[in-house]
Amino acid sequence: MVERLVESCERHGRPLVGTCSALRAFDLLELNAETARESVAAQLAEAGLLPDEARALASEWVTAGDFLLTPHDEQAFDFVLGNPPYIRLENVPADRNAAYRQVCPTMRGRSDVFTGFIEMGLRLLRPDGALGFIVADRWMRNQYGAALRSFVAEQFSVEAVVEMHDVDAFEEEVSAYPAVTVIRRRAQGCPLVASTTQAFGEVQADRLKTWASKPRAMPLALESVHASRLPGWFSGRESWPSAAPEQLGVLADLERRFPPLADPTTGTRVGIGPATEADDVFLTRDASIVEPDRLLQIVMAKDLAGGRIAWAGTYLVNPWDDDGLVDIEQWPAFRAHLARHGDRVKSRHTAAKAPFALVEDDRPDDSGLARNSQARPSRNEGIGTPGLDEGQYYPHPNLYYVTSTEWDLEVLGGLMLSEVANLFVGAYCVKMRGGTYRFQAQYLRRIRVPLPGSLKASERRQLAMAFGRRDVEAATAVAARIYGVDASRLATSTRTEVA
Numbered sequence: 001m002v003e004r005l006v007e008s009c010e011r012h013g014r015p016l017v018g019t020c021s022a023l024r025a026f027d028l029l030e031l032n033a034e035t036a037r038e039s040v041a042a043q044l045a046e047a048g049l050l051p052d053e054a055r056a057l058a059s060e061w062v063t064a065g066d067f068l069l070t071p072h073d074e075q076a077f078d079f080v081l082g083n084p085p086y087i088r089l090e091n092v093p094a095d096r097n098a099a100y101r102q103v104c105p106t107m108r109g110r111s112d113v114f115t116g117f118i119e120m121g122l123r124l125l126r127p128d129g130a131l132g133f134i135v136a137d138r139w140m141r142n143q144y145g146a147a148l149r150s151f152v153a154e155q156f157s158v159e160a161v162v163e164m165h166d167v168d169a170f171e172e173e174v175s176a177y178p179a180v181t182v183i184r185r186r187a188q189g190c191p192l193v194a195s196t197t198q199a200f201g202e203v204q205a206d207r208l209k210t211w212a213s214k215p216r217a218m219p220l221a222l223e224s225v226h227a228s229r230l231p232g233w234f235s236g237r238e239s240w241p242s243a244a245p246e247q248l249g250v251l252a253d254l255e256r257r258f259p260p261l262a263d264p265t266t267g268t269r270v271g272i273g274p275a276t277e278a279d280d281v282f283l284t285r286d287a288s289i290v291e292p293d294r295l296l297q298i299v300m301a302k303d304l305a306g307g308r309i310a311w312a313g314t315y316l317v318n319p320w321d322d323d324g325l326v327d328i329e330q331w332p333a334f335r336a337h338l339a340r341h342g343d344r345v346k347s348r349h350t351a352a353k354a355p356f357a358l359v360e361d362d363r364p365d366d367s368g369l370a371r372n373s374q375a376r377p378s379r380n381e382g383i384g385t386p387g388l389d390e391g392q393y394y395p396h397p398n399l400y401y402v403t404s405t406e407w408d409l410e411v412l413g414g415l416m417l418s419e420v421a422n423l424f425v426g427a428y429c430v431k432m433r434g435g436t437y438r439f440q441a442q443y444l445r446r447i448r449v450p451l452p453g454s455l456k457a458s459e460r461r462q463l464a465m466a467f468g469r470r471d472v473e474a475a476t477a478v479a480a481r482i483y484g485v486d487a488s489r490l491a492t493s494t495r496t497e498v499a
Contacts, residue, residue: 001025001081002040006047016044017053020060024077026067028085033064068100068116075185077124080131084117086176106147115139115148118183122156125185130159134169137161137179140240141428150237157184158233160192162208163242167200190215193245194227219246232256238446241427246489251427254420254483258448261416265451267406270444273298273395274316281341282317283396290334294318294326299393307385307417307470309393316394385470386416400441406452414463417472418479419490421447450482 001023009016027033037058044054063070089097089111101107104116114135121131139145140161152158160182169178192212196204204224211220211227220227228245230252241251262270276282287295298316299309317337319325328335338345386402388409395401404412415421424447429440455463459482466475480487 001079002043006043016047016049017057020057023061024072025062026065026070027062028064028066030064033062037062068103068113068120069096072120072124074123075126075129078126078129080121080124080129081133082117082121083134084114086136087113089113106151107144108147109144111144112136112139115145119148119151122152122183122185125156128184128186130182130184132180132182134164134178134180136177137163137181137242138177141242142239145239146237149240152183153233153235153237155185157186157188158182158191159184159189160194160212162192162194162196162227164196164200166198167196168198188233190229190231191233192227192229193248194220194225195245196225197223199224219249238442239428241424243423243427247423247427250423250485250489254424254448254485258450258483260445261402261447261449262445266404266449267452268402268404268412268449270400270402270441271395272400272441273397275397276316278341278344281338281344284315284317285313287315290317290337291331294331294334296394297392298396299389299399300396301398304385304387304399307387309387309389311393314396385472386413386467388413388467400444402444404452408452408460408464410464410467411452411455411460412449413467414465414475415449415479415482416447417467417470418475419472419487420476420479420483420485423490424448448483455482 005019005022006016008014009019025033025036027036037055040058040062041051041054044057045051049057089100089107092100092113100113100116104119106119107113107116114133118131118133118135118139121133125131139148158181160180162180164179165177167178170176194208201224204222207222208220208225208227211217215229219229226245228249230249232252234240234252234255241248243251259265261268283298294317295315296318297311298314299311300314303310303312303314317334319334326334328338389395389401402409402412402416425443428446429443459478462478463475465471466478476487476490480490
């Protein structure tokens with residue numbers, strides 16, 4: 001920043017001694033601030049200032065203090081640059097923790113201090129001003145970053161995200177998952193996204209900078225870095241995707257052109273099986289322990305192999321009927337079964353509201369939730385292979401299901417079998433060690449689909465045939481034509497079957 005300021009003063013014929021309000025720099029520790037002052041003073045002396053002038057200006061610029069708790073004039077700065085600290089808020093003393101949360105409303109839940117630095121830095125920007133931080137990118141996807149993502153989406157433009165997870169970005173080796181992130185106070189434009197490898201260094205950084213100076217350049221593909229420009233950014237407080245730059249471009253385009261899977265316009269819902277909190281009581285393979293009308297066939301993850309359900313004989317002991325919880329006095333065998341497990345049943349969290357209840361939102365009913373459902377594994381490498389249930393089974397909690405009043409589910413199954421669906425889940429979900437996807441229903445809901453009525457009869461037929469054969473390649477080819485994308489840009493991960 002000092003180098004840039006010196007160059008600017010020389011270019012415009014302004015004296016350096018008159019720039020006391022041009023810079024503000026903060027460090028919490030006086031020792032670090034003094035080291036910075038000495039470095040700045042030396043640079044100013046090289047630029048021609050007298051030693052006393054250089055030290056006075058450096059002292060004016062560099063402050064020992066808490067950046068978050070220091071009063072600032074909002075919208076007063078052209079640039080905010082830094083490498084903010086990575087400190088979990090639970091490791092901050094309680095009084096300071098509370099003070100941080102008060103001045104930085106986006107610091108929610110089990111947040112990290114750097115989210116406050118991003119928020120405060122953005123508040124200081126003038127119109128068209130830019131914030132550039134090297135910071136861990138987990139706030140873009142984790143729950144605690146939701147408020148900050150919403151704040152950015154409402155008032156700012158994401159200009160660039162250069163992911164540097166495998167690069168030695170710091171003087172000391174740290175596992176910080178850093179990204180150089182640039183955000184500007186203006187309407188959202190076409191951001192640059194880049195993903196680097198261990199081979200990325202100063203020479204490659206210069207090549208990236210040269211490429212970035214040409215807004216209409218074709219995507220950059222080097223051993224050290226891949227980079228693209230997106231047609232826009234991702235809105236709202238929901239997690240931002242993580243994928244190769246060219247795939248992010250596909251996602252951004254599809255999200256602009258198509259509605260999400262779980263949407264009133266598609267008549268589609270994504271759900272998860274009932275949480276019993278006592279599977280040893282409510283799941284059984286003994287059909288004689290309660291009355292037959294109190295049993296539902298339940299499909300487990302292990303029953304879904306190759307996208308086809310092979311029921312292994314597990315039942316759900318069902319405490320519901322059309323009117324709510326059943327009257328156990330009318331079901332002697334069911335009452336005796338619950339009595340044998342009384343303490344186990346009553347110890348569940350849901351028992352505080354209803355002693356024998358399953359989670360009410362997941363109660364079996366006649367609304368079609370157990371019919372024509374696309375069952376999915378809750379964890380898998382890739383999206384897995386969807387299986388079609390004709391209404392015979394109810395799903396276990398480790399399966400997600402999709403129901404629709406508008407779609408022919410074999411046609412929808414073809415779309416969800418394709419790499420388009422896999423791209424969405426892979427970009428939004430949390431990856432476990434080894435690349436395994438940690439599934440949540442929210443990731444399935446973000447898959448984009450066309451309106452059911454917009455497909456040609458031939459397209460519907462081809463998707464249903466691909467689903468019937470569980471042919472990923474054929475489903476992807478048809479889906480790519482429907483979505484208007486290049487199928488070669490979709491592949492994200494290896495698919496595996498449910499164990």
